Amino acid sequence: MATTYPKCSPTEMLGLLVLLNDHKGSEDVALLADDLDLEIDEIFPALEYAEVLQFVKVTDGRATFTDLGRKLVGASIRDRKTIVREQLKKTPLFRTIVRALEASPEHRISDEEFGHIISFTTAKADGGEQNIVNWGRYADLFRYDADVHAICPARKVAATKGGGRSPPPTPPPPADSKPAVRSSSGSTEPPRGPGTASAVA
Amino acid sequence: MAIIRLDNVSKSFPTRHGSIAIMQEISFEVKDADFLAIVGPSGCGKSTLLRLIQGLDRPSSGSIYFRDRPVTSVVGGMAMVFQNFALFPWLTVSQNVAFGLEALGWEAERIAAQVERYISVTGLDGFEEAYPREVSGGMRQRVGLARALAVEPTVLLMDEPFSALDALTAEGLREEVLQLWRDPQLPPEAVVLVTHNIEEAIQLADRVIVLSRRPGHVLAQVEVDLPRPRDRKSAPFYDLTDRVYSLITEGGTPPSPSGNGGGAIAG
Numbered sequence: 001m002a003t004t005y006p007k008c009s010p011t012e013m014l015g016l017l018v019l020l021n022d023h024k025g026s027e028d029v030a031l032l033a034d035d036l037d038l039e040i041d042e043i044f045p046a047l048e049y050a051e052v053l054q055f056v057k058v059t060d061g062r063a064t065f066t067d068l069g070r071k072l073v074g075a076s077i078r079d080r081k082t083i084v085r086e087q088l089k090k091t092p093l094f095r096t097i098v099r100a101l102e103a104s105p106e107h108r109i110s111d112e113e114f115g116h117i118i119s120f121t122t123a124k125a126d127g128g129e130q131n132i133v134n135w136g137r138y139a140d141l142f143r144y145d146a147d148v149h150a151i152c153p154a155r156k157v158a159a160t161k162g163g164g165r166s167p168p169p170t171p172p173p174p175a176d177s178k179p180a181v182r183s184s185s186g187s188t189e190p191p192r193g194p195g196t197a198s199a200v201a
Numbered sequence: 202m203a204i205i206r207l208d209n210v211s212k213s214f215p216t217r218h219g220s221i222a223i224m225q226e227i228s229f230e231v232k233d234a235d236f237l238a239i240v241g242p243s244g245c246g247k248s249t250l251l252r253l254i255q256g257l258d259r260p261s262s263g264s265i266y267f268r269d270r271p272v273t274s275v276v277g278g279m280a281m282v283f284q285n286f287a288l289f290p291w292l293t294v295s296q297n298v299a300f301g302l303e304a305l306g307w308e309a310e311r312i313a314a315q316v317e318r319y320i321s322v323t324g325l326d327g328f329e330e331a332y333p334r335e336v337s338g339g340m341r342q343r344v345g346l347a348r349a350l351a352v353e354p355t356v357l358l359m360d361e362p363f364s365a366l367d368a369l370t371a372e373g374l375r376e377e378v379l380q381l382w383r384d385p386q387l388p389p390e391a392v393v394l395v396t397h398n399i400e401e402a403i404q405l406a407d408r409v410i411v412l413s414r415r416p417g418h419v420l421a422q423v424e425v426d427l428p429r430p431r432d433r434k435s436a437p438f439y440d441l442t443d444r445v446y447s448l449i450t451e452g453g454t455p456p457s458p459s460g461n462g463g464g465a466i467a468g
Contacts, residue, residue: 008369011339015373022433036368046369077324077377134336137327146332154327 004052005093005118006131007045010084010138016046017055017065017073026064053087085139093121093132094141101142101151109151203266204356204391205231205254210263212249213416222416223249226263229410229419231356235391236382238402241412242449247395250417251358254393255279268355277305280349280389284361286341288333294344295320295329301352319351322387324377339370346378350388357389361396375405379429399445403438404431411445413452420452421445 006013019032029047033040047063050056055069065073072083088094100117101109109117114129133144133151143152210227213220224246231237239247252258253265256275265272267279280301288297295316302312320326323343333341342362349357362378363371381387396402402409409423423445427437 009337009339011337011343011373012367012369013373014376015339015369015371017373018376019369019372036372038368043369077380078321081324081326130335131337134328134331134340137331138324138340140327143327143330144335145330146335147330155329 004048004091005121005128006049006052006135007128008049009131010135013046013049013053013055014073014080016043016050017069020056020063020065020069021073025070026062028062029058030061032063052091053084055087081139084135085141088135088139088141093118094136094139096121097132097136097151098141101153107153108148111149114151202269203230203232204235204268205393206266206269207254208264208266210250210253210260210265211416212246212253212258213261224412224415224417227412227417227419228263229422231391231393233390236394236405236407237392237410238394238396238406238408239410239412240396240399240402240445240449241417242414243397244415245412245417246415247397247412247417248360251281251360251393251395254356255281255358278355279358280352280354280356282342282345282349282357282359282362284365286333286338286345286365288341288344288348290333292332293329294325294331294333294336294340297333297344298325298347298351301348305352315351319347322381322384323347323350337370338366339374342366342374343377346381350381353388355388355390357392359392359394362394363401364396364398375401376430379405383429399442399449400433403427403441403445404433409445411448411452413449420448423448 016032019035020027023032023035029043030040033043036043047056047058050063050069051058054066055072056063057066058064068083068087072080075083089098096117097109097114100113101107104113111129118129118132136142136151137144140154142154144150145152207228207230211222211225213222227250229237239250241247249258253260254272254276256265256267256272256279259273267276289300292300298316298319299312302315307315320329323346325340325343325347328336328340328344331340333344336344342365345362359378363375366374382392392406394402394405403425407425409425411420411423412418413420423441425431425441427435427441431438
């Protein structure tokens with residue numbers, strides 16, 4: 001997948017898919033924009049990210065659902081989050097953030113560290129950090145604690161300090177990929193971060 | 202049985218130059234399982250109508266009934282979703298959703314469970330600790346929706362809920378509102394949506410009340426007998442949109458001295 005980061009909100013991308021569904025799942029991009037009285041460049045961010053997440057294919061100026069895109073738009077509000085999560089986890093950007101979070105000794109990524117991570121994965125961040133955080137929140141990949149300015153593990157799978165629920169066993173990530181950023185302690189613990197929601201099948 | 206009944210409701214506001222009539226002799230009912238939309242040009246009193254229904258304001262004449270009891274003060278059993286979200290910026294998403302329940306005096310444990318449920322159904326999990334300023338407009342309105350639904354209202358009142366959102370976000374959120382509405386496990390029993398967007402009204406509602414220019418009166422009640430999800434490009438959809446649009450643009454002025462003729466539609 002491309003090293004692209006989201007320039008739209010999750011709801012915007014979902015709105016585009018709903019719109020495409022109104023057009024029977026395939027439509028000229030200009031006509032899609034026109035339907036909402038938008039300029040074509042106003043739907044590009046949503047279209048681009050829908051393509052990055054493999055919900056839509058754009059060929060010769062025409063957007064068409066992939067099977068997964070069709071499945072997403074037919075899914076419930078909750079199931080959509082799961083589908084988006086699985087796709088986000090395949091992007092270098094979010095894979096890197098999740099790995100970094102798992103590897104960090106405190107299971108926490110500060111704003112500053114987050115900036116470093118983004119600089120590794122994209123050419124420039126240009127203020128898109130908040131949006132990236134919100135995609136991660138939407139997909140339950142991680143949380144963001146505005147009070148301490150840090151990304152933290154998603155609640156359901158969070159390794160709670162001092163006991164509490166233990167996270168479900170997580171299979172190791174594919175061997176081919178390495179996190180771009182690791183904490184200096186070089187943790188070798190098995191990953192225990194947001195993991196294995198298996199609802200997409 | 203009607204959940205809400207308006208009987209010849211008029212409202213005027215006093216000014217230094219005499220009173221201004223906002224709406225005149227409005228009568229209609231909200232029935233069980235009704236998704237009702239109220240459309241009309243700006244200034245026809247749509248939002249005022251919602252305030253009257255909720256009991257936040259009193260009509261100048263006429264009566265409003267909730268389950269056959271006259272509305273004389275704020276009615277429990279109703280919750281509002283606002284155009285500008287009306288979230289408390291110093292509260293997190295969870296705390297904003299909990300707000301209405303705290304106001305109702307629920308116990309903490311029950312509030313927590315209810316908040317979790319409605320955070321989840323509106324797709325907000327992951328945003329629990331976010332502050333409104335951190336999230337997009339679409340997410341903010343989800344919070345507004347979760348907060349309203351959490352009190353499990355009989356009637357959900359929505360005042361231009363999509364008009365502060367960009368077009369794609371609004372498109373996405375409208376579809377989600379329909380999803381929630383179709384879910385029999387969830388409140389409310391009826392929805393009253395105020396909008397100036399005719400297509401939106403026909404896309405969402407079972408019935409559209411068309412109001413005239415100020416002073417607003419009911420021009421027509423249009424049944425939308427189209428299966429959902431509705432195809433906005435279908436001929437019946439187009440015909441209904443056209444009919445409502447014509448009603449509003451040609452909707453003449455009411456028999457009142459303040460009418461100024463003309464056929465332009467505002468908003």
